[in-house]
Amino acid sequence: MKKYKTLNIGCKVNAYELNAIASLLQQEGFVEDNENPDVIIVNTCSVTVVADRKSRQLIRRMQKNYPEAVVAVMGCYAQEHHQFIKKEIKPAIVIGTSRRREIVGLIKKALVDRKPQDSVIDNNPRNFTYEELGIISSSENVRAYLKIQDGCDNFCTYCIIPYRRGKMRSRETANVIKEAEHLIAQGYQEIVLTGIHIGGYGQDLKNESFSSLVEQLTALPHLKRLRISSIEGSEIDDHLIRLLNEKPNLAKHLHTPLQSGSNHILKLMNRKYSREAFIKRIKEIKAQVPDVMISSDVMVGFPQESEADFLDTYKLCAECFDLLHVFSYSIRPGTVAATMEGQITAAVKKERSKRLIQLSKNLYANYAKRFKDQTVSVLVERYNIKESYNIGHTSNYLEVKIPNKESKVGQFISVILQKDMIVSN
Numbered sequence: 001m002k003k004y005k006t007l008n009i010g011c012k013v014n015a016y017e018l019n020a021i022a023s024l025l026q027q028e029g030f031v032e033d034n035e036n037p038d039v040i041i042v043n044t045c046s047v048t049v050v051a052d053r054k055s056r057q058l059i060r061r062m063q064k065n066y067p068e069a070v071v072a073v074m075g076c077y078a079q080e081h082h083q084f085i086k087k088e089i090k091p092a093i094v095i096g097t098s099r100r101r102e103i104v105g106l107i108k109k110a111l112v113d114r115k116p117q118d119s120v121i122d123n124n125p126r127n128f129t130y131e132e133l134g135i136i137s138s139s140e141n142v143r144a145y146l147k148i149q150d151g152c153d154n155f156c157t158y159c160i161i162p163y164r165r166g167k168m169r170s171r172e173t174a175n176v177i178k179e180a181e182h183l184i185a186q187g188y189q190e191i192v193l194t195g196i197h198i199g200g201y202g203q204d205l206k207n208e209s210f211s212s213l214v215e216q217l218t219a220l221p222h223l224k225r226l227r228i229s230s231i232e233g234s235e236i237d238d239h240l241i242r243l244l245n246e247k248p249n250l251a252k253h254l255h256t257p258l259q260s261g262s263n264h265i266l267k268l269m270n271r272k273y274s275r276e277a278f279i280k281r282i283k284e285i286k287a288q289v290p291d292v293m294i295s296s297d298v299m300v301g302f303p304q305e306s307e308a309d310f311l312d313t314y315k316l317c318a319e320c321f322d323l324l325h326v327f328s329y330s331i332r333p334g335t336v337a338a339t340m341e342g343q344i345t346a347a348v349k350k351e352r353s354k355r356l357i358q359l360s361k362n363l364y365a366n367y368a369k370r371f372k373d374q375t376v377s378v379l380v381e382r383y384n385i386k387e388s389y390n391i392g393h394t395s396n397y398l399e400v401k402i403p404n405k406e407s408k409v410g411q412f413i414s415v416i417l418q419k420d421m422i423v424s425n
Helices: 010-027 049-065 078-089 100-113 161-165 173-185 210-218 237-247 263-269 275-290 307-320 346-369
Strands: 002-009 039-044 071-077 145-148 190-194 225-228 251-256 293-300 323-328 375-384 388-393 399-402 412-416
Touching: 002 010, 010 039, 010 071, 010 100, 010 145, 010 190, 039 049, 039 078, 039 100, 039 161, 039 275, 049 071, 049 078, 071 100, 078 161, 100 263, 145 173, 173 190, 190 210, 210 237, 210 388, 225 251, 225 323, 237 275, 263 307, 275 293, 275 399, 293 307, 307 346, 375 399, 399 412
Parallel strands: 002 039, 039 071, 145 190, 190 225, 251 293, 293 323
Antiparallel strands: 375 388, 375 412, 388 399
16 A cells, blocks of 8 residues: 655645645555655645745655655646756656646556656646546545636736646536535535636636626535635626625635735736725625625735835725735746836835734724624634634634633534634734
8 A cells, every 4th residue: 555645835726736636546545644655746836936946945855855755746836847847856757737637647657667757747838728636535624625717817917827827717617516515525614715716717618607606506505604715806796795695604704815006006017907996896895795804915015116006005905904914026037027127125025014914903903893792603623722722713704712621623613702712813
């Protein structure tokens, strides 16, 4: 019986795909063993230069720590840098962001041959079709991630992903529903819809849309909670807003990437909305779904970002959001933004990040106060044995700790929310 170990760098889509590969291996009789693996699969990331470096370091560390194991490398970094990986790092297997199902056969062959296999790389990701990896049998704790699409056609000027992952392509609805039903039967209490650009789901299918998929999923028997990972504000249509109000098992949380609140910077980023249109849509959502939490990704230090541009972002965030994920722009070779004039210093980025992070803490605290003394339902995700409390999230993504002498992981607990139960952001 052969043993495998998996390691992931990057997004939840990467994690999902690695779980799918693990399921394929299990079907072939492999078992997971993180201590003495015969095979190690590293799923790489290339969203930033730092991710590239971490991918290289992880591959080399696995080769050093497990010299007898077959090391297989896949993912976004492998897609672009497969020649470097084969020549300089020399793992047994290199596969990109397509044809991942072939990795099991390559692993079995490498275990026999004990020599490097031919790389499996399709050189034009923009021609990729959706690759069905089958139904996964494992996921994260009590929450399962369900991939519904791949690729992106937005071509934001700071982002390399459309060149690594390819065009936007949807998974067939029947396969999404089938996997969701399997995950429910496996006992997962929450399903999180994930992908590279999930709001684009259905654009390449007949008579399908993201909102129609959400409606079908929320109608599945015994689905306790469905969560949307991230969706562009312009893709939150009236249908989805109606579902947020009507479907008790649809999480009352929207993560809506902003990136910048300055029209000048939005244009440089090739983001396809104005600050005015964004504010209008968020206000419409909050008016119709008053308790919804709206969080966002915000970038500071994009080329040419002035203090006035930053203040536009700050003011928009203060007006629209309840929680922020703040990150600094970093140069990504191969993108349009990398060649732009007016690069911002690290010191300015750090100072602007600090201001937005403090704003986020204030916004979250104010939002959480609204639910004090209300009954909330918490899905328990982990238990702190030392301090005797369960911890999990509400439908609207408040992180809550509940004193209890026994673990309730995997269960929904209804509690009257007190101030000291709310985990600070």
